[in-house]
Amino acid sequence: MTDPGDPSSVGRARRHAAAWIGPIVVAGAGAAMAVWTWGTWPDIVIDFGRELYVPWRITQGEALYRDIAYFNGPLSPSINAVWFRVFGVGLRTLVVANLAILGLIVWMMFRLLERATDRFGATAGCLAFLTVFAFSQYNLNGNANYVCPYSHEISHGLALGLAGVTCAQRYGRSGALRWALVTGILVGMAFLTKAEFFVAALGSSSAAVSAAVRTRRSSLGHGAKCWMAFVAGLMVPPALAFVLLTRHMDVDVALRGLVGSWPWVLGSDAPTMRFFQVMGGWDDIGASLLSMTVWCGAYALVIIAAAGAAIATSRLRTRPALVSMVVFVGATAALAWAAFPGGGGEALAKTPQTSPIWSGFLRPLPVAMLGCAVIYLRRIRTQTGPSDREQCVAGIGLAALASLLLVKMLLNAHVEGYGFAHAAVATVVVIAVASSVLPAWVAARGGAAGVMRAVAAACLVIVIATHLRIAGYWEGSKTHRVAAGADAFRANPRAMIVNSAVAALQNLIPADGTVAVFPEGVMLNYLARRATSVPYVNFIPPELAIFGEGRMAAALQDHPPDYVLIVTRLTREYGPTFFGQDYGERLYEWISANYTPIRTIGGNPLSERRFGVLIARRSDVGGPSR
Numbered sequence: 001m002t003d004p005g006d007p008s009s010v011g012r013a014r015r016h017a018a019a020w021i022g023p024i025v026v027a028g029a030g031a032a033m034a035v036w037t038w039g040t041w042p043d044i045v046i047d048f049g050r051e052l053y054v055p056w057r058i059t060q061g062e063a064l065y066r067d068i069a070y071f072n073g074p075l076s077p078s079i080n081a082v083w084f085r086v087f088g089v090g091l092r093t094l095v096v097a098n099l100a101i102l103g104l105i106v107w108m109m110f111r112l113l114e115r116a117t118d119r120f121g122a123t124a125g126c127l128a129f130l131t132v133f134a135f136s137q138y139n140l141n142g143n144a145n146y147v148c149p150y151s152h153e154i155s156h157g158l159a160l161g162l163a164g165v166t167c168a169q170r171y172g173r174s175g176a177l178r179w180a181l182v183t184g185i186l187v188g189m190a191f192l193t194k195a196e197f198f199v200a201a202l203g204s205s206s207a208a209v210s211a212a213v214r215t216r217r218s219s220l221g222h223g224a225k226c227w228m229a230f231v232a233g234l235m236v237p238p239a240l241a242f243v244l245l246t247r248h249m250d251v252d253v254a255l256r257g258l259v260g261s262w263p264w265v266l267g268s269d270a271p272t273m274r275f276f277q278v279m280g281g282w283d284d285i286g287a288s289l290l291s292m293t294v295w296c297g298a299y300a301l302v303i304i305a306a307a308g309a310a311i312a313t314s315r316l317r318t319r320p321a322l323v324s325m326v327v328f329v330g331a332t333a334a335l336a337w338a339a340f341p342g343g344g345g346e347a348l349a350k351t352p353q354t355s356p357i358w359s360g361f362l363r364p365l366p367v368a369m370l371g372c373a374v375i376y377l378r379r380i381r382t383q384t385g386p387s388d389r390e391q392c393v394a395g396i397g398l399a400a401l402a403s404l405l406l407v408k409m410l411l412n413a414h415v416e417g418y419g420f421a422h423a424a425v426a427t428v429v430v431i432a433v434a435s436s437v438l439p440a441w442v443a444a445r446g447g448a449a450g451v452m453r454a455v456a457a458a459c460l461v462i463v464i465a466t467h468l469r470i471a472g473y474w475e476g477s478k479t480h481r482v483a484a485g486a487d488a489f490r491a492n493p494r495a496m497i498v499n500s501a502v503a504a505l506q507n508l509i510p511a512d513g514t515v516a517v518f519p520e521g522v523m524l525n526y527l528a529r530r531a532t533s534v535p536y537v538n539f540i541p542p543e544l545a546i547f548g549e550g551r552m553a554a555a556l557q558d559h560p561p562d563y564v565l566i567v568t569r570l571t572r573e574y575g576p577t578f579f580g581q582d583y584g585e586r587l588y589e590w591i592s593a594n595y596t597p598i599r600t601i602g603g604n605p606l607s608e609r610r611f612g613v614l615i616a617r618r619s620d621v622g623g624p625s626r
Contacts, residue, residue: 049523073260090486121436157197165397172212184233208397281411
């Protein structure tokens with residue numbers, strides 16, 4: 001019990017209470033974001049229907065790769081199928097499970113950042129992650145969040161990558177080989193997700209283990225045992241997955257499933273599509289490098305000005321807290337004016353994407369991550385005790401994880417779309433370093449650390465506020481309810497058409513009937529609880545490149561569905577825009593020859609850009625026309 005009269009006890013009590021301020025602020029922000037965005041996370045047509053349909057079909061006895069064509073590893077759909085079996089099939093089940101995983105991600109991120117920087121940096125970084133990346137969306141399509149991600153391999157892969165670095169840091173603290181073994185197991189599990197997340201997990205865990213061995217100054221024999229334990233653990237999950245897969249399918253099919261996305265990453269045309277080139281900034285390298293250089297210069301000016309102000313104000317005989325507050329208010333006002341030069345209120349009243357702050361402000365992330373890596377690599381040589389060792393291991397592991405995830409958008413780092421998966425960790429690390437390491441560096445040279453923190457906090461406030469404004473714009477458009485019960489969520493006006501289409505499918509097709517949706521829209525299959533007759537769930541350009549249009553057409557001819565739906569899905573991000581005209585011509589010809597249109601809901605997807613659904617019945621199947 002604390003003695004109020006003992007100054008040392010009072011000091012310890014205050015420090016203990018202060019230690020909880022950061023976690024409480026982060027937890028409160030996460031809860032607020034969950035409540036604010038509740039039910040708006042999935043997209044009604046694109047991607048997320050697959051994340052519901054595939055585990056549902058697994059619970060019905062179908063097997064990945066044998067009955068369901070899948071181009072990632074088996075871990076994520078298998079985990080989701082377990083949630084469905086235990087807690088019931090429904091969107092709500094995945095939402096609750098994913099919120100728990102998100103909480104674990106944030107907890108590990110906070111602990112690692114706290115060791116790599118300090119509590120203030122960890123709090124700032126996690127606030128940015130929760131408010132900018134974890135829940136929000138920044139365009140018409142949903143799924144770019146960790147509650148309903150377009151691919152669960154992202155949330156599962158990131159959790160495994162962070163867990164690997166955490167266990168490597170535990171090994172660095174204790175030297176116990178069991179932590180190296182567990183680190184390897186976690187990386188082996190990441191192999192069963194997506195190629196890029198396995199590479200990130202492998203690289204970051206290996207870097208963290210290397211840093212731990214180096215900072216502990218372990219003997220050659222102990223270091224060898226550490227790496228043997230790591231490699232042994234890494235091999236366990238793939239071996240176990242292979243054994244489990246061979247129980248349901250031939251060895252060659254199981255092997256292809258085990259290697260997941262590697263064949264299409266290395267051997268298909270999908271990665272060369274326009275969408276992936278634009279996302280990475282490779283479509284115009286000169287413009288990408290110019291934008292990166294301009295933004296690097298802008299950030300350098302801010303850092304130099306903040307450092308100069310910190311050194312100058314350290315000589316003032318004024319309360320440091322008061323000076324920091326004044327700097328924070330002034331910097332926030334200046335950044336708000338720069339972000340919205342037309343006037344804050346006027347600019348925010350317009351469509352939010354018109355704000356110039358969104359034109360490449362994350363482009364310097366690769367340069368910033370290089371700087372972060374250099375900071376922690378240099379500290380390996382100067383570390384003097386356990387706390388320095390943990391700082392080096394956590395910092396190097398996080399820097400490696402962030403940098404490897406950033407490769408996919410190396411010249412065009414951005415928030416929207418894939419940014420929540422590939423730019424989030426790098427952004428978080430840079431914010432944490434800018435909020436803690438840079439102020440400490442300035443303080444060591446006689447400057448006022450509080451001033452540097454105030455400028456960093458002002459930047460963070462502006463970034464969060466403006467991103468929340470954009471997210472609010474898009475989430476505010478989701479005013480229509482989709483489905484009911486455990487599958488209910490909110491969507492934009494497309495919901496009315498989807499609800500009508502689902503009702504039509506349930507009326508037209510018996511429970512054991514089949515329907516295929518072109519080019520994308522397996523969400524309709526899931527909501528209507530009607531299976532497709534072929535292994536393929538989507539027919540957009542990446543899937544055509546991965547699986548082959550000829551193979552898809554052959555499967556449809558051998559197992560034609562009772563009904564076919566064509567949904568408005570413009571795929572201009574991949575280059576070709578219209579299904580049946582710009583791509584998928586062979587599939588559309590087969591549909592036209594074998595199916596009779598019976599109903600159109602909304603716009604005609606074959607001739608209009610307005611969203612709609614065309615329902616066609618197989619010509620040799622009888623039934624009502626309405």
